[in-house]
Amino acid sequence: MQVLWGCRRLPDLSGAKVPEIAEFEREVRLALSRAKGAFDLVQVPMPGALDVHGASSLNRFGMAIDLDACDGCGKCILACMQENNIPLSSKGERDAGRFMHWIEMHGGAPAMCFHCGNAPCEKVCPTGAASHTPDGLSTMMYKRCTGSRFCGANCPVGARKFNYVDSVKEGLARKFNPEVPLRSKGVMEKCSLCLQRLQDHKHTQMATRPGVEWRGSGLKTACSEACPKNAIIFGNWLDQDSPLVQEAKHRNLYVPREIANLDPSVVYMRGRR
Amino acid sequence: MKYLMAGLLALLCGFFLADFLFRQQASEVKTPGNIPFDHALHGDSIGLDCSHCHTGVTYQAHAYLPSKTDCMDCHRLPLTENPGIEKLDSALSRAEEFPWVHKRVLPEHVVFHHGLHFAAGVQCSDCHGSTEKIQKNRYGGERFTMQSCLDCHSGKTFEGRGFKKAAIHCGACHR
């Protein structure tokens, strides 16, 4: 039965070697040295509510990356790895040019999943493992994933990462954050916009202050916390006094051309207006 | 004809057998120590609610279990004329500081916040059964399945209780 339903087994951490943090830092430096080409950006208006049936009219979470402030130091990548227990990639993977990093540098600017409101990856996922939340997150349900990699093939910006190796057994994974489960071999993963933080924040508020509408105010993703230049701003696009809207109001917003008409929640900021 | 019947029979039997074998199993965890704990004695009968011992249940993700001190709050004095009581008290005094420690039955990729559900008006007994039902010395006799969660979230169960329909998208409870 464990064999048949192996997909539901927990990663067995006993005895597996756990990498040092230094190794993660080294890999981030390596990834920075192999940064991908810059996106061809096009200007877009500020994201509004999702136009999907059943979408939330209160919350749509997203981020804005300030291209003027960012100097591509890569601290966000490391922070993301530690928040989300992202494993190191094996030698073979690196040679194939693949890292598990959810954030990658594209021409000196960080790029993660853009959480498209009309996400192509979700349309083609056969099992429904990739699905959307009403508040604008493109989530990944690891236990439901069968690893067909259709989503990866259909992501225009290649934000999706596939667990080619069993990172736990290989001693490449480290559970920095007990709140986030480790992913098993053969599963797709990508930036979750720190879903766990959103969930915890929401649940605590709804339990202790019932009746108060949850707008996710005061919340930050790991990358935006870690950014020394404060170039990554997380917030709620539908909340006028969220730092995101406050900042994005008088900036020009850009997204990669490939996804310009897919209504992304994560955008780049450049120049003032 | 008889083969047809046999085939149909095999089909049905196979289905139910496999369903029985592969269904979500009840995970039962024994509590350490040989203190048979009877929820019925500690519940409404003496006007205590679950949160007295499971202190997190009303407002936190985990319900938590009482420490030895919590038990001793009441058991400092012999509480009843029941002859067994000395045995209990001595057992308690010998017990380690945290007598009740058990493995979480919730899978790691599932999020469940007790306080949230308490705030929504869900009673402990709705999922865990009434204090009379809960087995002695057992935990998790209940069969928690995703289906039971979904049924309540999509308003199929507990019609009378006036719960709001809750989210059923994956991201609501899974990470």
Add this chain to the structure above:
Amino acid sequence: MDAILNALCCLMALGTSMFLWHRPVSIFKETGILALSLVVFGLFSYLTVDLSEPSLEYMPFRMLALCICFSTTSLTSHKTRYLVLSQVLWLWVEFFGGLTFVYHGLDMPWTRIVAIGAGAFGGAFLSHISREMEFLLMVYWIAVWMFF
């Protein structure tokens, strides 16, 4: 695409369809003619329309389907059957083409699909097809192509 181009398409389809199914019917002749007409259609749409427009990338095949529809009117045996089949082919091209568009954010050409479907369905009930009926069908197809 503007009306003149559409009209041109119909004309070309009609023209090429004239060469099909002349007795003696031989595989080489028919496939050859079809392949050639495809080349013609392809070059035509390459020269006239802007192919970066996704909804045009299957032009030649739609024209081929239309051409086959036209050609069935000149058949001698099993006319009804092939009339239906050829319209189903057209329907096929349109429907699955439209399906891919739906996934790219465009919308399905429902009216056209329904119209062709109706044609195919209705055609199945024709006991025999007179010259007038052939003419009417051709007009119907041209109308579908031009206006839907």
Add this chain to the structure above:
Amino acid sequence: MYRILVYIGVALLLLGAFAFGVSLWEGPTAWHTDVRTFWGIPISLFVLWIGLAHAGTLISAIFLALGYPLGRRTSMVAELSTLCSLAVAALFPLVHLGIIENFYMVVPFLDARGNFSNLRSPLVWDFCCISVYGLVSLLFFATHLFSEKFPDLKKLIRPMAWLLFPLVLWVHTIVSLDFAVTFVPQWRGAFFPLYFIAGAIYSGLALVIILLTAEHCRVRVLEKLMLGLSWFMAFFWLWEFLLKGSFSFEVVFLGAVVPQLMWLRVIRENAFGRLLVAFSVLVSLGLERYILVTPSEYNAAEYFSWTDLGLVSFSLGLFTTLFFVFRAKFSSLLEGEDVVMGEIVLQQDESDKESEKVTLPEKNDFSILRLPLLIGVLVTLLYVVWAVSVENTNLAPLSVVNVAPLCLPLLVLVACFTLCARPLWGISGKRVKLVCAVLAGILGCLAGAFWAGGSSDVSSGVVSVQEVDSPKTVEFIWSSRCASCHGQDGKFNEKFVREFYPLPQKLTPVRLDTLGEDSLVKVILDGRVNMNPYRGRVSEDEARGLVRYMRHLAGEGE
């Protein structure tokens, strides 16, 4: 003859078996992939073989349905090749998966957890179409095979052919949608359905020609068709080039230029010449599929690892073995007396010469088909209504367009079973029936397992006592820590204290004020006569908060 071919097949199979094992064990790292391409050789092999699986039914079923039936042997060989290449094709999507044992999640049905596969994904359509296609062509083959022995099966063949006719095209259309639907620029194309179908028939014809050559017979009409299709393929490649500027010399040369050698009598009349052409077509199509599936900037074919080649040889070997083993097994049934051995010359006009004696008037076909079709339509409608209405955890709602691709396979499956289940059951012997019963049992088990969905493993974490520094609000502490004696409202919890404890002090505002906050905090933390010490369970600030809350309650009490 067959023995030698089987040996060759087994040899290839064994060569590839290791690669196959490795790719099962290693998962998708085993074959070549890179940053841009997540797929690889398995999917290209799948597309190739599913394509090869088409000619069989096409040739026998469609020609039959349209009233130009081929010789029995030809069509039987074609159908058998269909079944074998389907078996090969079905393996590769499984190999491709990251978590193979999860493939059942693709079945478009509800499981006990309330999970429903995502009907918007072409993969789901694919899964259904291919499994249905496999089943139906198996039934068709069986009916056709035994129609010699049991003549009353003969009248079923044509109706079934009519059912298979659309299905066979539908299946490859859906396969093409796997690509056409995506945002990969190299895969964009509303014409992909026709493109793939043409390619499928083309390669399939080549395969059948090879197999017929092994039979020492030759069907000119198929060769003509292949030649004709080569021109269509040439146009498709031209169109690809015009649209996307993608062009591969090898593919076009092998696929469109070499076949023109058939014009030469020398080549045409010589078995080896025909084999040469047919094989070059197969190679070209295989290469084309691979180039299509790996849309990298460079030519991915140069990056072939040995596993890729191993998988190729595995697929070839498996097919050859399966085909010729069964061919030898059925040879007695395959050779109907109405087959002209060796040369079969077939023109459409004189087709009836070698045609089987199944040319009933078509009216008859449809009168047989009417009821099954009706049932099929009803079942399909029911399914569609249910599938659209079922509450799925996916945010975006299903539209009819998403379910449409499932309709035809479902319809055909139901219709086909209602059509020929009874007669086939009638003629099958005890052993077959027993096997069917056992299979039914296994099917039941699988369905049950699918329904149950397995048991999730519990977390590794433990639940213990609550730490002090975890966030609390005073009301909650009061209700959990104090209310058991002092009562939720600051009056006593009569049930408890009267029975077991001396009454605590009444908490009147006057009394509280005289005692003062600090001393009360001390009492809470360190306890008093019957009052328990809460130091370590309640922080000092929380104690202070509790005192205030107590005062507030007392105030309300008055």
